[in-house]
Amino acid sequence: MAASKSKAVATTEEPNRRGDIVRAAGRLFHEKGYSATTIRDIANAVGMRSGSPFYHFKTKHDMLRAVVLEGIDAIERTVAQAPDPKLPPRARFEAMLRAHLRQLLGEEGRDFAATLLHESRHLDPEAQAEVVALTDRYEAMWQQALKDLKRAGLIADDSRVTRLFLMGALNWTVQWYRPDGSKTIDQLARQLAAFVIGLPQSK
Amino acid sequence: MAASKSKAVATTEEPNRRGDIVRAAGRLFHEKGYSATTIRDIANAVGMRSGSPFYHFKTKHDMLRAVVLEGIDAIERTVAQAPDPKLPPRARFEAMLRAHLRQLLGEEGRDFAATLLHESRHLDPEAQAEVVALTDRYEAMWQQALKDLKRAGLIADDSRVTRLFLMGALNWTVQWYRPDGSKTIDQLARQLAAFVIGLPQSK
DNA sequence: CCTACCGATCGGTAGG
DNA sequence: CCTACCGATCGGTAGG
Numbered sequence: 001m002a003a004s005k006s007k008a009v010a011t012t013e014e015p016n017r018r019g020d021i022v023r024a025a026g027r028l029f030h031e032k033g034y035s036a037t038t039i040r041d042i043a044n045a046v047g048m049r050s051g052s053p054f055y056h057f058k059t060k061h062d063m064l065r066a067v068v069l070e071g072i073d074a075i076e077r078t079v080a081q082a083p084d085p086k087l088p089p090r091a092r093f094e095a096m097l098r099a100h101l102r103q104l105l106g107e108e109g110r111d112f113a114a115t116l117l118h119e120s121r122h123l124d125p126e127a128q129a130e131v132v133a134l135t136d137r138y139e140a141m142w143q144q145a146l147k148d149l150k151r152a153g154l155i156a157d158d159s160r161v162t163r164l165f166l167m168g169a170l171n172w173t174v175q176w177y178r179p180d181g182s183k184t185i186d187q188l189a190r191q192l193a194a195f196v197i198g199l200p201q202s203k
Numbered sequence: 204m205a206a207s208k209s210k211a212v213a214t215t216e217e218p219n220r221r222g223d224i225v226r227a228a229g230r231l232f233h234e235k236g237y238s239a240t241t242i243r244d245i246a247n248a249v250g251m252r253s254g255s256p257f258y259h260f261k262t263k264h265d266m267l268r269a270v271v272l273e274g275i276d277a278i279e280r281t282v283a284q285a286p287d288p289k290l291p292p293r294a295r296f297e298a299m300l301r302a303h304l305r306q307l308l309g310e311e312g313r314d315f316a317a318t319l320l321h322e323s324r325h326l327d328p329e330a331q332a333e334v335v336a337l338t339d340r341y342e343a344m345w346q347q348a349l350k351d352l353k354r355a356g357l358i359a360d361d362s363r364v365t366r367l368f369l370m371g372a373l374n375w376t377v378q379w380y381r382p383d384g385s386k387t388i389d390q391l392a393r394q395l396a397a398f399v400i401g402l403p404q405s406k
Numbered sequence: 407c408c409t410a411c412c413g414a415t416c417g418g419t420a421g422g
Numbered sequence: 423c424c425t426a427c428c429g430a431t432c433g434g435t436a437g438g
Contacts, residue, residue, distance in 0.1 A: 017407090035238035036325070039433060052407050054434065118321065122239070156401060157394070161386065165398050168375025169368040176367050183364065191360070195368050198359060198401060220423090242417060255423050257418065 018056045020046045026067045026111035034064055034119040064119060065127045071116030072134045075103045079141060089152040090197060093145055098189035100170055105177050105185055114174050139163065154197045166196060221259045223249045229270045229314035237267055237322040267322060268330045274319030275337045278306045282344060292355040293400060296348055301392040303373055308380050308388055317377050342366065357400045369399060 024045035028037040039060055040050045057063045082099035083092035103109040120131050146158035146166070155162075169192060177188070227248035231240040242263055243253045260266045285302035286295035306312040323334050349361035349369070358365075372395060380391070 033236060033238055033325070035236055038431080040431090049408055050433090051409080051411095051435075055407055058434095060433065122236070157397065159394075161391065161394050162398055164375065164379050165372040165395060168373070168378075169371040172367065172371025172375055175371075188364065191362075191364050192368060194360065195365055195399075241415080243415090252424055253417090254419075254425080254427095258423055261418095263417065 017046070017048075021053055021056055021063065022066050022070060023111070025063045026070070026115055029064065029067060029119050030111040030114040034115075034122045061122075061124065061127075064115070064122060067112055067115045068120055068123065068127075068131055069134075071109070071112035071114075072131060072138065074109050075100065075113060075116075076134065076138045076141075078103050078109075079138070083145075089148045090154060090193065093149055093197075094189055094193040096142070096145055097170070097192050098186055101173060101185050101189050101192075104171065104174055105179070105188075107179075110174070117171055117174065139167065142166065149197065169195065220249070220251075224256055224259055224266065225269050225273060226314070228266045229273070229318055232267065232270060232322050233314040233317040237318075237325045264325075264327065264330075267318070267325060270315055270318045271323055271326065271330075271334055272337075274312070274315035274317075275334060275341065277312050278303065278316060278319075279337065279341045279344075281306050281312075282341070286348075292351045293357060293396065296352055296400075297392055297396040299345070299348055300373070300395050301389055304376060304388050304392050304395075307374065307377055308382070308391075310382075313377070320374055320377065342370065345369065352400065372398065 021042060025037070025042050028041050028045065032041075039053055042063070043050050043053050046053075053063070057066070079096050079099045082095045084095065085092075087095070104113045116131070120128060123131065143158070143160070143163050146155065146163055149155045150158040173188065177183075177185075183191075224245060228240070228245050231244050231248065235244075242256055245266070246253050246256050249256075256266070260269070282299050282302045285298045287298065288295075290298070307316045319334070323331060326334065346361070346363070346366050349358065349366055352358045353361040376391065380386075380388075386394075
């Protein structure tokens with residue numbers, strides 16, 4: 001076990017210019033949109049000259065692809081491991097809501113997630129098909145969660161349309177949530193669970 | 204009452220090039236986004252040369268402003284007159300859902316509505332403030348509708364966050380609804396009412 | 407990863 | 423509303 005280059009020791013110091021570019025691109029695509037973001041914006045944000053990002057990515061389109069795939073990957077990973085199987089259905093569902101909202105609204109993932117939601121249409125057909133396949137797999141997890149809720153008698157309908165209404169309520173938060181607002185992300189998750197399920201008999 | 208120029212007779216024949224431009228711009232802004240749409244795209248779509256749209260609009264930005272304002276105007280007008288005061292709360296609510304969804308997904312209004320929802324950020328601060336003011340007025344109608352539902356004992360919570368979840372479920376339909384799909388717009392409205400209120404005691 | 411650059415395209419305008 | 427055009431900017435590349 002040599003000490004040098006050990007990943008656990010100093011991964012912070014290793015420069016990762018490709019990662020820097022993806023992060024900067026994500027932020028800019030989120031803020032200004034893909035088409036309105038220039039290579040020069042991105043290069044500038046990471047302290048490069050305008051031609052240098054092309055050393056890491058063949059095209060601007062490839063940068064978008066990297067951002068979008070990171071977005072769907074991150075959210076699927078997070079939500080998949082969120083619900084504890086030992087918990088009752090309602091608590092499991094709320095844990096999934098919390099995980100999704102944290103990824104969507106938290107500092108770490110929001111630029112990737114927002115780019116995924118709003119800029120994917122600028123991908124070429126091949127990359128779009130890739131994204132659709134991953135999204136389908138992700139949303140199947142939610143379909144299953146609704147099925148569990150219905151089996152537990154907590155909701156009346158677990159159809160595809162219901163899932164899409166739920167995804168809308170979730171994903172629309174990107175448009176209005178402000179980190180400095182009065183609600184925490186966890187409060188939002190609890191309110192959304194109540195919106196979908198209804199209060200647990202009280203009131 | 205002279206017959207010539209009567210509005211009721213031949214409004215179809217009167218050329219309205221400005222309106223043509225707004226409609227074409229709306230369609231293109233919806234399809235490709237504001238930044239990716241060029242003046243040449245728009246001119247082409249209405250059979251003009253690239254310089255001619257500027258005879259009707261000072262800037263590309265002004266075209267976006269016209270499209271977005273048409274979007275919010277149309278939806279506010281439609282939804283405001285949708286609910287019959289003599290109907291019970293649930294039916295009134297469902298009528299509003301139907302009106303909103305028709306505007307959002309129907310052929311006539313969807314390009315304006317989608318541009319309103321997704322391209323408003325490309326407006327300058329002044330125009331954005333204008334849009335926010337109109338949107339606030341529009342959403343106040345929904346806040347009132349939720350208040351009525353709560354008073355009737357049909358929902359548990361009529362807070363601002365609940366309204367935003369509802370707007371999310373509504374507006375997200377733009378992302379997935381296909382006119383050639385298996386659901387009609389009116390069926391969607393009924394399902395969304397059931398999602399928000401719950402079934403009326405049966406099942 | 408920088409320097410220096412290219413061809414294409416963009417929003418917009420003058421003059422009719 | 424067209425013709426003819428402008429300066430600016432864009433994504434991308436060759437050569438180091």
